[in-house]
Amino acid sequence: MSKYILRRLLMMIPVLLGVTFLVYFIISLTPGDVAANILGVGATQEAIIELTEEMGLDDPVIVQYGRYMGDLVTGDMGTSYATGKTVSSEIGQRFPNTLILTISAIFLSVLISIPIGVISATRQYSIFDNVGMVIALIGISMPSFWTGLILIIVFSLKLGWFPSGGIDGFSSWILPAFTLAIASTASITRTTRSSMLEVIRQDYINTAKAKGVSRKIVIRKHALKNALIPAITVIGLEFGVLLGGAVLTETVFSIPGIGRLMVESIQRKDTPMVLGCIIIFAVAFSLVNLLIDMLYAYIDPRIKSNYS
Amino acid sequence: MSSNVDAIKADEIIKTKKRSQSADVWKRLKKSKAAVIGLVIIVIFVCMAIFAPVIADYDTQVIKMNISERLEGPSSNHFFGTDEYGRDIFYRIVYGTRISLFVGVISVGIALSIGGFLGAIAGYYGGKLDNAIMRVLDVLLAIPAILLAITIVSALGSSIINLMIAVGISNIPGFARVVRAAILSVKDQEYIEAARAIGAKDHTIILKHVLPNSMAPIIVYATLKVATAIMATASLSFIGLGVQPPTPEWGSMLASGRQYMRDQMYIVMFPGLAIVMAVLSLNLIGDGLRDALDPKLK
Numbered sequence: 001m002s003k004y005i006l007r008r009l010l011m012m013i014p015v016l017l018g019v020t021f022l023v024y025f026i027i028s029l030t031p032g033d034v035a036a037n038i039l040g041v042g043a044t045q046e047a048i049i050e051l052t053e054e055m056g057l058d059d060p061v062i063v064q065y066g067r068y069m070g071d072l073v074t075g076d077m078g079t080s081y082a083t084g085k086t087v088s089s090e091i092g093q094r095f096p097n098t099l100i101l102t103i104s105a106i107f108l109s110v111l112i113s114i115p116i117g118v119i120s121a122t123r124q125y126s127i128f129d130n131v132g133m134v135i136a137l138i139g140i141s142m143p144s145f146w147t148g149l150i151l152i153i154v155f156s157l158k159l160g161w162f163p164s165g166g167i168d169g170f171s172s173w174i175l176p177a178f179t180l181a182i183a184s185t186a187s188i189t190r191t192t193r194s195s196m197l198e199v200i201r202q203d204y205i206n207t208a209k210a211k212g213v214s215r216k217i218v219i220r221k222h223a224l225k226n227a228l229i230p231a232i233t234v235i236g237l238e239f240g241v242l243l244g245g246a247v248l249t250e251t252v253f254s255i256p257g258i259g260r261l262m263v264e265s266i267q268r269k270d271t272p273m274v275l276g277c278i279i280i281f282a283v284a285f286s287l288v289n290l291l292i293d294m295l296y297a298y299i300d301p302r303i304k305s306n307y308s
Numbered sequence: 309m310s311s312n313v314d315a316i317k318a319d320e321i322i323k324t325k326k327r328s329q330s331a332d333v334w335k336r337l338k339k340s341k342a343a344v345i346g347l348v349i350i351v352i353f354v355c356m357a358i359f360a361p362v363i364a365d366y367d368t369q370v371i372k373m374n375i376s377e378r379l380e381g382p383s384s385n386h387f388f389g390t391d392e393y394g395r396d397i398f399y400r401i402v403y404g405t406r407i408s409l410f411v412g413v414i415s416v417g418i419a420l421s422i423g424g425f426l427g428a429i430a431g432y433y434g435g436k437l438d439n440a441i442m443r444v445l446d447v448l449l450a451i452p453a454i455l456l457a458i459t460i461v462s463a464l465g466s467s468i469i470n471l472m473i474a475v476g477i478s479n480i481p482g483f484a485r486v487v488r489a490a491i492l493s494v495k496d497q498e499y500i501e502a503a504r505a506i507g508a509k510d511h512t513i514i515l516k517h518v519l520p521n522s523m524a525p526i527i528v529y530a531t532l533k534v535a536t537a538i539m540a541t542a543s544l545s546f547i548g549l550g551v552q553p554p555t556p557e558w559g560s561m562l563a564s565g566r567q568y569m570r571d572q573m574y575i576v577m578f579p580g581l582a583i584v585m586a587v588l589s590l591n592l593i594g595d596g597l598r599d600a601l602d603p604k605l606k
Contacts, residue, residue, distance in 0.1 A: 014443070015446055015447055015450050016450070018444070018446075018447030018450075019447055019450050019451060022447055022448070022451075023451070023459060026459050026460055026463045027459065027462075027463050028463075029463040029464065030462065030463045031465065137342075137588065137591055137592070137595075138584070138588060140587075140591060141535070141584050141587040141588035141591055142580075142583075142584050142587075143539050143542055143543060143546075143559075143580070143583050143584075143587075145543065145546050145559075145562065146562060146576070146580035146583060146584070149562065149566065149569060149576050149580070150576070150577075150580070152569075153569055153570070153573055153576075157569075157570050240452040240453075241452065241453075241454075243452050243455070244452035244453065244454035244455050245454070247454065247455065247458065247547065248543055248546065248547065251546075251547055262455075262458070263458070263547050263548075263549075266458070266462040266549065267548065274459070274462065278451065278455055278459055281451065281452060281455055282450045282451050285450060285451070285452060286450055
């Protein structure tokens with residue numbers, strides 16, 4: 001297993017190299033003179049040229065990228081154009097907030113979706129199943145930033161139960177976590193249901209039932225474990241969606257996470273900060289995918305035997 | 309002479325077969341209530357987009373400010389009320405339909421043609437080419453789609469064209485994967501081998517034999533992706549990176565209405581509902597199509 005993890009970690013390196021290069025290249029297409037932007041209105045032409053040379057901005061993109069990567073390997077992600085602080089300190093400060101938000105959202109959605117998916121499958125075409133699936137479909141179709149606004153109107157502005165934004169104690173996380181969780185809850189529910197439906201039609205389920213195993217145990221031990229594999233795949237994919245969704249949720253609820261940092265940095269044309277944020281997002285997403293693959297091996301011993 | 313007649317006959321048989329195939333799919337699709345509801349909603353949206361100029365005049369009723377009527381609630385004069393500049397929200401939603409549907413369809417078109425091409429050659433030729441293409445796409449897949457779109461738009465600048473490019477590019481890897489998988493599932497079938505045996509060229513085989521037989525999953529995926537693209541467009545506009553005011557777009561209407569939502573809830577209610585209805589209808593159709601195109605699946 002450790003061999004497998006090591007191999008997967010090594011495989012991440014070329015992908016992340018590709019990500020940094022791609023993002024660096026895309027961002028370098030941004031129009032506008034960086035040095036002029038930093039110096040502000042009224043800067044002399046000489047000062048702009050001097051700063052451009054000092055920052056190496058007149059070098060070819062590939063040279064600049066090489067320099068950036070050289071620094072990145074030593075943990076230096078550069079300095080913000082806007083605030084003058086180092087990118088890594090700013091991201092380090094804000095990343096925990098994004099992490100709390102996405103992890104509580106994925107936790108919430110798994111907690112809600114797996115039981116609903118299982119019950120829907122075992123009672124296919126019942127009222128519970130039909131209503132559940134309609135709600136799930138609507139849940140998938142709601143944009144998170146709109147859901148967030150509606151939740152703020154109802155639970156914060158009208159009822160006053162939760163704060164409408166910022167991070168101030170446990171209660172301030174409830175609305176954002178729910179907002180972010182809705183869409184992924186809906187899609188995990190749908191996947192759990194359909195893979196459960198597939199599994200309970202298998203022969204070994206009939207065998208177990210014929211042997212007199214109770215319905216509960218058949219569902220829990222025989223069916224659910226096998227049905228979880230597609231569900232886990234979707235959970236992994238949804239984590240990527242959640243990371244992206246965090247950008248919007250953080251904007252709606254004014255949470256100082258890296259999603260909002262990225263949007264603010266884009267508006268300020270703060271290239272090193274944007275680059276840092278998106279690299280962190282990509283690293284987080286890749287690590288989650290690795291974690292998901294390890295979970296497979298844990299749930300399905302057949303997969304594990306392929307790697308040992 | 310007789311071979312000519314045979315050819316014509318064969319042609320006719322193929323034609324009727326094709327017709328009956330799509331007629332079959334249509335028949336099964338019609339049976340699904342959900343899919344029919346989705347179709348009805350999307351037809352209404354398409355009509356709204358086409359006949360927008362008949363419903364309201366863009367210059368005087370959609371983008372022109374009218375401060376004397378600002379922030380009025382829904383009434384018979386203004387079905388969905390007016391926004392902070394006194395503009396009719398219903399009319400703005402109608403014109404917003406044009407942008408959402410247009411960007412949704414075009415960006416999926418971009419993703420489908422580029423991703424489809426890459427997926428098709430990767431799946432058909434396999435080997436090193438396949439490996440190379442898929443590794444490059446892995447890089448794109450390592451960045452969550454909406455973040456990739458945000459990065460691209462921020463570099464290119466916010467405009468409708470750039471929005472389509474950004475949403476399109478961020479969907480390329482998904483399409484490449486779906487097309488590749490679809491092609492892999494048919495390329496070893498006997499009729500492909502037969503085509504190759506009679507000396508058909510690679511691109512003829514891919515375009516005439518492989519693709520038509522692997523269309524089902526691609527059509528379903530494309531339908532669902534138009535829904536995602538509409539959502540992405542609204543998201544980007546919401547954070548200020550998409551369609552710029554005063555052009556009416558659902559996401560940017562939500563962003564600008566936000567500060568008035570405490571007292572004027574309708575200002576964020578209706579544009580949001582428009583997004584939900586459009587996305588929902590496409591999801592319903594996509595689900596229906598999946599069942600209709602693959603009778604084995606239930």
